[in-house]
Amino acid sequence: EDRHHWMEEGLATYVEPVARAQSGDLRVESVWADLVKNLHEGLPKAGDRGLDHTPTWGRTYWGGALYFLLAEIEIRRRTNNQRGLQDALRALVAVGANIGQAWPIDKVLAVADAGTGTTVLREIYGRMKDVPVTVDLEELWKSLGVSMAGGEVRFDDAAPQAAIRLAITRPRP
Secondary structure, eight states: GGGGGHHHHHHHHHHHHHHHTTTSSSHHHHHHHHHHHGGGGGGGOOOOOOOGGOOOHHIIIIIIHHHHHHHHHHHHHTTTTTTOHHHHHHHHHHHOOOOTOOHHHHHHHHHHHHHHHHHHHHHHHHHHSSSSSOOOOHHHHHHEEEEEEEEEEEEEETTTTTTHHHHHHHHOO
């Protein structure tokens, strides 16, 4: 539905650079620097009514990307870093889902969650769809071990969720 446009645009905003880093076509540092520099654009502003009801540019692209980053982190946390957002997307592709189809959101989330063995996508959607959810990005970056200094991204591999950060953009064969 039109109210879920943030989902397709946010997915592309988040997944495309991650996939490029995994394939070796984009530096991992570039992915994280871009997220740190731009993800704040997806945070709720005055008058926000949740992702399904606030079709602004920032919420559509970066709010959607934030949803998928949060989902990726939580899926990896719950599965001991054994599964991630790619497993959700593979599950959708396996049943023939694509951008040319219009599925009810509940079906999309059920299939995607089944691919991860969790209910993360549905849970986060439930929290973010109708009300503005503010995320402490500074705390998120700190927990992942990502910081910016002098315009350059820095990584702290001793951070609490550094293993998740590493797994998200680790180059794949």
